[in-house]
Structure formats: structure tokens, C-alpha cells
Amino acid sequence: MTNEVGPGGPALPDRARVVIVGGGVTGCSIAYHLAHLGWTDVVLLEQHRLTAGTTWHAAGLITSAGMTDETLLFFSRYSRDLYARLEQETGHSTGFRPVGHISVATTAARQAALRREAAWMHGFGVEDTEISPGELARMWPLARTDDVLSAFYVADEGRADPVGVATSLAKGARQLGVAVIEGVRATGVATHGRRVRAVLTDQGTIETEVVVNAAGMWARQFGALAGVSVPLQAAEHYYLLTDTVPGMDPDLPVIEDPDNYGYYRPEGDGMLVGLFEPVGAPWSLDGVPPGFAFGKLPPDWERMTPYLGPAMDRIPSLAEIGVRTFFCGPESFTSDVRPLLGPAPELDGYFVAAGLNSLGILSGGGVGNVVAQWIVDGVPPVDATGIAIDRTASYETSRRFRAERTVEQLGVLFGDAVWPD
Numbered sequence: 531m532t533n534e535v536g537p538g539g540p541a542l543p544d545r546a547r548v549v550i551v552g553g554g555v556t557g558c559s560i561a562y563h564l565a566h567l568g569w570t571d572v573v574l575l576e577q578h579r580l581t582a583g584t585t586w587h588a589a590g591l592i593t594s595a596g597m598t599d600e601t602l603l604f605f606s607r608y609s610r611d612l613y614a615r616l617e618q619e620t621g622h623s624t625g626f627r628p629v630g631h632i633s634v635a636t637t638a639a640r641q642a643a644l645r646r647e648a649a650w651m652h653g654f655g656v657e658d659t660e661i662s663p664g665e666l667a668r669m670w671p672l673a674r675t676d677d678v679l680s681a682f683y684v685a686d687e688g689r690a691d692p693v694g695v696a697t698s699l700a701k702g703a704r705q706l707g708v709a710v711i712e713g714v715r716a717t718g719v720a721t722h723g724r725r726v727r728a729v730l731t732d733q734g735t736i737e738t739e740v741v742v743n744a745a746g747m748w749a750r751q752f753g754a755l756a757g758v759s760v761p762l763q764a765a766e767h768y769y770l771l772t773d774t775v776p777g778m779d780p781d782l783p784v785i786e787d788p789d790n791y792g793y794y795r796p797e798g799d800g801m802l803v804g805l806f807e808p809v810g811a812p813w814s815l816d817g818v819p820p821g822f823a824f825g826k827l828p829p830d831w832e833r834m835t836p837y838l839g840p841a842m843d844r845i846p847s848l849a850e851i852g853v854r855t856f857f858c859g860p861e862s863f864t865s866d867v868r869p870l871l872g873p874a875p876e877l878d879g880y881f882v883a884a885g886l887n888s889l890g891i892l893s894g895g896g897v898g899n900v901v902a903q904w905i906v907d908g909v910p911p912v913d914a915t916g917i918a919i920d921r922t923a924s925y926e927t928s929r930r931f932r933a934e935r936t937v938e939q940l941g942v943l944f945g946d947a948v949w950p951d
């Protein structure tokens with residue numbers, strides 16, 4: 531028996547082994563990896579269209595910069611490798627381009643931290659090479675280099691198309707038999723004692739043993755419906771797209787400048803300048819509206835102006851070039867800028883995969899791999915100490931904690947995470 535769903539897509543089944551809630555990169559990747567493990571009796575529900583939450587507007591950086599533990603490094607490197615080969619399997623491009631990734635050091639402390647990181651990366655086979663300011667200038671003629679002590683270059687990383695990544699993963703899952711259903715909202719979870727029994731939707735009930743909350747910045751609200759604490763908070767997150775930059779080579783590497791909280795890459799014939807301001811702004815503390823789809827936020831120029839100058843200074847010619855779009859979109863952040871993954875301690879059969887802290891595309895392949903194995907085997911295939919949701923405390927979901935902590939998290943994630951304490 532099946533429930534009725536609108537024309538065109540697959541019907542909503544009345545039973546499935548796993549129901550994934552959320553059709554962003556995370557949910558699509560879990561579906562893909564479950565299917566590859568032979569679990570194809572899986573339904574993925576997306577309330578709008580695939581990628582409508584945060585995934586559609588990501589900048590698409592694919593890098594292992596800052597991934598200084600084995601699990602996070604696995605997430606990023608596995609994702610990189612998967613996105614490089616996925617099109618051969620699914621016929622849908624991820625847009626992955628190994629144009630290279632560069633992290634710039636302008637202080638002695640940053641240089642020491644990036645040297646430590648490069649040494650550690652080498653131990654895991656990542657060719658993270660220290661280059662001189664002169665080499666940086668040759669690779670990126672538009673960049674200011676007089677204040678650069680050195681930079682760190684990884685040649686086989688770069689960027690991808692986030693919508694392409696999620697769509698390709700969803701296509702791979704569908705090809706193996708997963709039902710990917712758009713336009714259906716999960717409205718709750720029915721339980722039997724301490725176990726998940728069914729997922730309730732606005733178009734019928736699906737009996738299931740396992741629900742995966744991959745609802746992005748809605749995950750806290752969706753978790754609360756079943757008494758599951760998912761302590762994450764959406765925050766404003768910015769980049770700007772410039773007008774045409776004369777001489778722009780579309781295959782230039784991505785540059786990150788953590789001391790100035792900025793990153794840069796070509797975008798068409800112009801540039802994308804991304805910002806991780808050290809004092810951020812939580813968005814919509816009382817919950818994300820369910821109807822928010824492919825949404826943008828009104829940019830707060832006044833708040834962002836102090837951070838824009840230093841970030842733009844890395845590319846001096848930007849002073850002469852107009853801004854085409856000043857983009858602000860929401861993204862989820864957590865109290866320790868690490869994802870919330872794995873079984874929820876409150877309810878058997880309930881898994882969470884959310885709280886990606888602006889790294890959801892570059893780690894999405896690896897996150898899907900790990901969460902799928904965790905569901906199938908009952909244990910994670912990697913050290914999950916720093917990623918398992920059971921490390922969090924319930925006070926972290928409180929409004930006041932989220933309001934105060936989230937302010938710090940963009941800067942911590944991007945520039946400041948290398949400083950212990």
C-alpha cells in the first residue's frame with residue numbers, strides 16, 4: 531500500500547527500512563552510501579526541492595585546510611575523491627575542479643600553525659606544500675603579497691558545484707533503488723516506548739525502524755518534535771560577487787586568508803570574496819520558518835563594513851571593481867564547530883546528521899559514508915569522539931546559549947580554531 535503524493539515523483543510508501551528527512555548534500559549523501567551498502571529500502575523526504583535549504587548557495591570550496599584530526603580529514607579527503615569520480619557513475623557532474631587551494635600566513639604564529647598542519651597532513655598523504663610569497667604572486671598575480679610570510683598549497687583540491695554534488699549523489703541513490711521524494715514535509719516521529727516506529731508527514735505515515743534527521747538548520751526544531759536535542763543555530767553567512775575583473779583566469783586556485791577572515795576564488799569573469807567575520811550574527815533564534823526555500827537574507831552592510839576592508843585588501847584591484855551581489859544566507863553552527871552525527875541518546879532508531887558549520891559540501895561525502903556505516907553496523911567506522919551528538923549537553927539548545935555562543939563561531943571556525951584555548 532502507498533500514500534498518495536503529487537504527480538510525477540515516486541509514491542510515498544507506507545513502510546521503509548530507513549527514512550531520511552532532508553534533501554541537502556547531507557541527506558543525499560547518506561542515501562547514496564546506504565544504497566551502496568545494500569540498504570535500498572530507503573526513502574528520502576525533502577519538504578521543497580533538493581538543495582533548497584543551505585546547499586544551493588554554498589561557495590563550493592573543497593579543501594582539507596584546518597582538518598587536523600583523522601575523522602575530519604577523512605570527511606574532506608574522501609569527499610574530494612568521491613566528487614572527482616562520481617560523474618562516471620551517475621552521469622551527473624559535481625563540477626569538481628582541482629584548481630588548487632592556498633592558505634596564506636601573514637603572522638609568525640599563523641605560519642607556525644600552518645607548518646604544523648602541513649606536517650600532520652603529510653603523514654596522511656596530503657601534499658600540503660609551503661610556498662614563498664614570490665611563488666604565491668606567480669600563481670595569483672592579483673593578490674597582495676608584501677605582507678605574506680609564506681603560503682601553503684594543496685594542488686589536488688579546489689572547488690565544486692554544491693547543487694551538482696547533491697544532485698549527483700541523489701541520482702546515484704535513485705539508480706540503486708532509493709525513493710527520493712520532494713514536496714513532502716516530515717511533521718513528527720511516532721514512537722513505541724523508546725523506539726522509533728514511524729515518520730509522520732503532511733501526506734501520510736511511513737512505518738520505519740530508522741529515521742535520519744538531516745534537516746540542516748531545521749534539525750533542532752525537527753528533533754524537538756521527538757524530544758531529541760539537536761543543539762545548532764543558524765547564523766548569517768556572507769560572500770560577495772564582483773563585477774568583471776580584468777585578466778581574471780577562471781582556473782586560479784582558491785585562496786584563504788585566515789588572518790583577515792576572507793577567502794577568494796574566481797567566479798565567472800569576476801571574483802567571489804567570502805567572509806567569516808570574527809563577530810557573527812545568529813539568525814532566527816526562535817526557529818527557521820518551514821516555508822524558507824532557496825532563501826536569502828537581507829545583508830547587514832553596517833555590521834559587515836569593518837570586516838570587508840581587510841578582506842578586500844588581499845586583492846587590491848577590488849577597490850576599483852564594483853560589487854555585483856552582496857549575498858547573505860543562513861548556515862548552521864554548533865557549540866564546538868563540529869558536526870552533530872550519529873544515534874540520538876534519547877530515542878533508539880533516531881540518527882542525526884546536521885550542524886555542518888559551513889563545511890557541509892567539502893565534508894558531505896565523508897559524512898554520508900560514516901553515517902551510513904554507523905546505521906548499518908551499529909558502530910561508527912571512525913573515531914567518533916568529536917562528532918557524535920551524544921557529546922553535547924542539553925543546555926546547548928537553550929535560546930540564551932545559542933544567542934551568545936553563535937556570535938563567536940564563524941571566526942573560531944575559520945581563523946581562530948588553530949589557537950588552543
Ligand SMILES: Cc1cc2nc3c(=O)[nH]c(=O)nc-3n(C[C@H](O)[C@H](O)[C@H](O)COP(=O)(O)OP(=O)(O)OC[C@H]3O[C@@H](n4cnc5c(N)ncnc54)[C@H](O)[C@@H]3O)c2cc1C
Nearest residue numbers: 552554555556577583584585589590591716746890891892
Ligand atoms: C554563504 C555560504 C557559503 C558556504 N560555502 C561553503 C563552502 O564553500 N564549502 C562547504 O563545504 N560548505 C559551504 N557552506 C556550507 C554548506 O552550504 C552547508 O554546510 C551544507 O549545505 C549543509 O547541508 P545539509 O544537507 O546539512 O543542509 P541543507 O542543505 O539545509 O538541507 C536540509 C534540507 O532539509 C529540508 N527539510 C528541513 N526540514 C524538513 C522536514 N521537516 N521535512 C522534509 N524536509 C525538511 C530542507 O528543506 C533542506 O533542503 C556555505 C554556506 C553558506 C551559507
